Amino acid sequence: MRIKNKGAVMSSIAFLVLASLLSLAYLYSSSSISIRSLVTQNLIANKIYYNFHAILRGTIRIIEEELGGVTNPEIQLNISVDEQPDYSYVSVTEKIPQEMVSLQGFRDDLGKYEQFVETYMPESNVEIDTGISALGESMTLVIEPYDILYTHERFGQREFFVIPENTENSLGKVNGYDFTIKFLGAWRLTSPGAWGPFKSGDLRISVSATDEFGTYTYETTEYVSRTEASQLKIDASGPTGGYVRVRIGYAAPGAVTLEVHEAEITITTSLNLTDIPGRTEVDLPDGKINVVETLYNIEKNDTVRMT
Amino acid sequence: MEWVVKISKIKTKGFVFTLDALFAAIVTVTIIAAVYHSTSTAQRDYFVESQLAAFANDILVILEKDGTLESLNSEKIERALEDALPENYAAQIKIDSYRYEEGFLLERTIVISYPIGADATMPYDIVRAKNNFVTFSDGKIRRYNIGEIKLWLR
16 A cells, blocks of 8 residues: 555656646747747837838938038028037028929939839838839928928028917027028129118027128128017129018917018128027928838838938 | 466566556657657757848948948959958858939949859858948949848858
């Protein structure tokens, strides 16, 4: 009886040991499978991220190369951001008006690039959809996180707008606008600018204007109202009479409308902004890039960011 | 008669012991096989694959950003691979270069392997990464390119 019990105990122990071993192996295997799934998802997420950024870099490269003014001086658009601890300084330089044939070439290149990436970048289970070609139409920029719009009716023509979209984080954080204007070609600056109407306030407007001859320079700094309309007109003489008109508060409270009549200029518009939490960036909201993996439904959908 | 019963008892006992041993052996072998199967399928190191994929993507981005890919120069790309790859890595880069004429036309394809002759068709665990880049001439896009890298451990 004793011997029989001993055998049963030994068998039970052996069986339990083996069963435990099997359970451990099963646990190891199943946890490994879940890790495998996580790693696979991570690999796909990385692939989506890198594909998105490859398209983003290509788009920014086209904008910088074709609008940067180095290889194509007829069309220019430069954007810079200087972020300091207490304030941010965002500058946009552009030529007004742009040379339309060159600009159309830029728009065509954006369209071809969009077609190229949508045709040749997708892989199995990866779909790509972009709206890059829409960028060249109004060339709308959004300064984030301030939600300030820098836009045109149609990019390359004679007018642009800077519109703080809300009162608190947009208009309330704009300390001032600096405009540096240079008249091009045969256009001469012969007289100082004139304000009218002028409503005083705490929004700083600084304007510096010159021409290629350098014979006359006009500079002014005034503090205007954020809520009431003010206007500055700078005349220039050339083949015909031309002028630059800076209007504050016409399109919206504190918004800038800049018009160029007849003349050709390059203009740098700088926004002095009180720092708020978040990185200061310039976003191109019309330039959507969407990369999606359909099996795991992993997606990266964002707009083109210049800085 | 008594001795017949004894022999019968002995035979039965042996048969039971044999069956018991056989059963034990079957159970043991089955469990060991199951354990071996479970652990062997779990043994593949997916983190190596993940790390290889990240490395492949990074190489492509670096070679794109420093203008190496844009040069479309096989020797330059091969030298860059030599500099970038650890000794136990092998890679193959393929660039398909297109121009646009009423549609995209494949103008040329460049394939660069490092080490020279490294064969990406061999049954290694290969990871792939892909990007695109454009080249310019006179302020206009001249070529549209797709770069693909295959990377594996030697």
